[in-house]
Amino acid sequence: MTGVPSCALRRALPVLLLVGALAACAAPPGEREWDPWEGFNRKIFWFNERVDDYVLEPTARGWVAITSQGFREGVQNFADNLRFPIQLVNNLLQWRLGDAWRCTERFVVNTTIGLLGIYDPASVWGLPPAPADFGQTLAVWGLEEGPYLVIPFLGPSDPRDATGLLADFLIESEVLPGSYFFLGTYVVATVNWRGQNLDNIREAREAAIDYYTAVRSAWLDHRRRAIGVMLPPDENKPDTPSDQPEDPYDVDSAISP
Amino acid sequence: MSIPRSARSVRSLTLLAASGLVALSTSAPAQTTPPASAPAATPKTAREFVTTTIDTVTKVLKDHTISSHDRRMKIQEVVDRWLDAETISKLALAKNWKAFDEAQQKDFVLQFRRHLVLTYYRNVDRYSFDRIDVYDERAETKGDFTVRTKVIVPSNDDVLIDLRVRPTADGTDWRVIDIFIEGVSLVQNFRSQFQEVLSNGKPDQLLQSLREKNEATERKYVEAENQEAPVGGGDSTGGGGG
Numbered sequence: 001m002t003g004v005p006s007c008a009l010r011r012a013l014p015v016l017l018l019v020g021a022l023a024a025c026a027a028p029p030g031e032r033e034w035d036p037w038e039g040f041n042r043k044i045f046w047f048n049e050r051v052d053d054y055v056l057e058p059t060a061r062g063w064v065a066i067t068s069q070g071f072r073e074g075v076q077n078f079a080d081n082l083r084f085p086i087q088l089v090n091n092l093l094q095w096r097l098g099d100a101w102r103c104t105e106r107f108v109v110n111t112t113i114g115l116l117g118i119y120d121p122a123s124v125w126g127l128p129p130a131p132a133d134f135g136q137t138l139a140v141w142g143l144e145e146g147p148y149l150v151i152p153f154l155g156p157s158d159p160r161d162a163t164g165l166l167a168d169f170l171i172e173s174e175v176l177p178g179s180y181f182f183l184g185t186y187v188v189a190t191v192n193w194r195g196q197n198l199d200n201i202r203e204a205r206e207a208a209i210d211y212y213t214a215v216r217s218a219w220l221d222h223r224r225r226a227i228g229v230m231l232p233p234d235e236n237k238p239d240t241p242s243d244q245p246e247d248p249y250d251v252d253s254a255i256s257p
Numbered sequence: 258m259s260i261p262r263s264a265r266s267v268r269s270l271t272l273l274a275a276s277g278l279v280a281l282s283t284s285a286p287a288q289t290t291p292p293a294s295a296p297a298a299t300p301k302t303a304r305e306f307v308t309t310t311i312d313t314v315t316k317v318l319k320d321h322t323i324s325s326h327d328r329r330m331k332i333q334e335v336v337d338r339w340l341d342a343e344t345i346s347k348l349a350l351a352k353n354w355k356a357f358d359e360a361q362q363k364d365f366v367l368q369f370r371r372h373l374v375l376t377y378y379r380n381v382d383r384y385s386f387d388r389i390d391v392y393d394e395r396a397e398t399k400g401d402f403t404v405r406t407k408v409i410v411p412s413n414d415d416v417l418i419d420l421r422v423r424p425t426a427d428g429t430d431w432r433v434i435d436i437f438i439e440g441v442s443l444v445q446n447f448r449s450q451f452q453e454v455l456s457n458g459k460p461d462q463l464l465q466s467l468r469e470k471n472e473a474t475e476r477k478y479v480e481a482e483n484q485e486a487p488v489g490g491g492d493s494t495g496g497g498g499g
Contacts, residue, residue: 006454032450206474207376209450209466217449218441225440247398248445249421249434251347 032149033216043163045212052194060194073194074118079189080129081110081117081124085175088166090132094140097131106130131226134171135164139227148216156219303402303422304394306431311389311406326482333374341423342370343430348434349447357460365460368467369447375474386410389418399422401434417429 035041066070084107091100105127106122110168122131138160139145145160157165194201208214233241248254301309318332346366347354357365386408393405401423408416419437426431433446454463 012466028410034443066283134409202382203376207372209447209463210453213450214454221441221445222439231398249348249401249423254351255347257354257355 035216036147037149041148042212044150044152045215047152048150051153056191056194057198060191060198063191064195064198066133067192067195070145072196075188075192076196077110077120078115078117079185080118080120081107081114082172082176082185086134087130087132089171090134090137090168090179091130093134093137094131094132096130098134102127103130103132135161135169136227137222138164145224148220156215161223216223226252268323301430302394303392303431304404304467306422307404307420308391310335310433311391315389319408324482325485326479329378329478329482332378336374336378337370339433340349340366340432342366342373342375344423344432345369345373345433345444348444353451353455353460356455361460361464365467368471370469372467375471378478394492397491403437416444467478 022078067075084103087103088100088107091097091103091161106127109122109125109127110117110120113119143160145161149157149159149162151157151162154165173182204214205211258287300373312334317328320328323331343366348370349369350357354362358491362369366429369478372447388409390407390409391404392407394405395405397403401421403419403421405417405419408418410416420432420433421435421437423430437443451463454466
């Protein structure tokens with residue numbers, strides 16, 4: 001496979017892995033949202049918001065105007081189905097063999113009976129998705145999350161996840177038939193997804209007192225949960241507040257300085 | 258390929274917005290006035306509390322014979338009643354709580370409750386979900402329970418919503434003290450935001466921006482409601498904003 005972007009990326013991979021590993025040092029204790037690069041992050045965040053205002057959201061509105069809900073679901077399913085190589089590789093790397101098998105079954109069912117993945121009969125037949133990505137794999141291997149990081153165009157991340165994203169990108173570009181196909185699907189899927197969330201995102205922006213912080217906090221929670229499911233219990237795991245030395249739901253200790 | 262991080266990250270936020278769903282689902286059970294009798298015994302379990310609450314809210318939401326103004330009022334009323342706004346306020350302000358004087362604390366609880374109730378109302382209202390299933394529960398510290406629910410949305414992924422509920426002081430009922438949407442805690446999210454605002458500003462500034470936000474949101478609802486054609490036959494209350 002494929003073309004220039006992927007070659008260049010492949011060459012860059014070792015460097016990026018190294019950067020990721022270096023950056024991913026442990027957060028200072030007690031810091032739930034470690035954001036030492038906040039000034040820089042806020043600038044990128046602002047930039048991403050403008051990209052959304054001027055390009056992504058208007059495009060998504062146009063897309064919604066010319067497509068039906070059913071069509072958009074088909075696009076979403078198709079894109080999800082193409083994540084199979086990423087899920088298979090990462091489930092295997094995390095030694096989740098049952099999940100690796102299940103995502104294989106899903107891929108076979110949805111690609112054939114589901115007409116190249118446009119439909120998702122597997123979910124209906126008791127084969128729910130078995131998501132896995134390389135950011136998660138790195139976490140399972142013991143790499144720390146590192147500081148919060150906002151990436152131009154892509155949004156919230158951290159060095160570990162950014163590294164994972166790149167690795168997943170390489171896996172995909174290795175497997176899919178060509179870089180144009182790859183990029184094309186990516187772009188369409190992103191616009192499609194944005195179109196499916198027009199109201200949600202508007203509401204989130206309006207509800208926030210400080211949108212940057214709201215996104216950071218939500219992203220960290222969500223991501224840690226996706227990863228935490230795979231990890232042995234530890235004090236940073238947000239899913240089990242009762243395991244934490246300090247109970248965040250104790251009103252008296254919460255309000256004492 | 259595909260919708261990777263950008264999508265997923267926004268999804269979590271999205272879910273936060275969707276917490277309307279939640280806030281709403283946190284709302285209220287029917288008028289079971291807690292009998293002052295049973296001293297220690299909790300008459301209903303946390304799970305029963307959540308189930309009744311969800312039923313009530315679902316019923317109101319699916320009732321399209323009343324105007325959206327009335328629907329909003331009803332939802333707000335139940336949410337108001339079944340959220341423990343003071344506890345949520347304290348948890349969300351955390352150590353900053355003590356930077357507020359007593360009047361400011363009162364005002365904060367009021368405005369924050371209003372914010373929660375208002376902001377989430379429309380989220381909830383615009384969602385067309387099939388049903389909400391209560392599928393699990395877990396005991397937590399302080400006698401709390403986390404009750405796990407799943408919102409079944411036709412032609413979309415299920416949304417996982419966990420409610421953390423705490424027994425009331427007399428032990429006869431429950432109140433919602435936090436909502437998790439796909440693992441994103443509402444209390445934690447606001448705690449981060451308030452911390453951010455208060456690190457550069459005074460309590461009054463936070464109160465001011467909360468108040469302005471609430472007023473703007475309320476204005477928007479009222480405008481939309483005024484534009485709405487009167488609903489349901491002879492319903493006199495039809496589109497009036499209030």
